[in-house]
Amino acid sequence: MKAVTYDTDPELAYIYVHPPEKNRNKRSEELKVNDCILLDIDQDGKIAGFEGFGEPAHLCAPFTGKSRLYVKDSDGYHFRVRQHASIRSCYTVYGVTFCFSDGDDQEFAGFDLDGTMNHSAFLQRLTEK
Template identity: 35%
Template sequence: MTPLKRTITYEKNIDIGYIYITPQAKHMKIKETIELDVNECVNVDIDQEGRVAGLELFAEESKLLRNVPIYEDELSLRLTDQEILSTYQLSGVEFQFSTPDHNGLIGFTIVDPIRYNVK
């Protein structure tokens, strides 16, 4: 059986993209949407259980979604092979950025797999 892939969308005409953190996140009910404290171009959808369901990317942050991810498994997604220069954790997910000031989102890793029902 082939594992389900994440859903990633990108609306080129308005530079907005969306990444579902796990394949099942597409079916989760969203409790709230918050702006990532360290980057105003990343909104985070939080589900009823307090988990990150998905990421909405705006402006420059969304442009990476035009390309196919270079690496993806159940716990991680990398959009480029750039060096990780800063990270930020929220609800069991580590967000990785290509600049020291948390710009240039390049991927994420689920650091609390039990919370996300990932093995």
């Protein structure tokens, strides 16, 4: 199951939040606080996945092909590219909280999926045991 793809030529990473076969996007929009992240919004108004350019892409590249991406707890699913960095700022949109290790929302650290994400079978397959 591919949850993260990385293309070296344009240095672009893509992270699927929905299963790729259900990833029928209605529109794309830039994350308001960080122009290196482009959101793909599905027909239900939820994030289907997102593209990372520049630093976010480089940080996500090592996760390409990994079968376990998320950590799950009572708050939802969590993905971190900077395991030991403290989170200094967050931005929530469409049920996804993007986390940054700086106060200016530029140093991508990962994201959290809240309880409204109803794709638990897909996410559970990608979760640490």
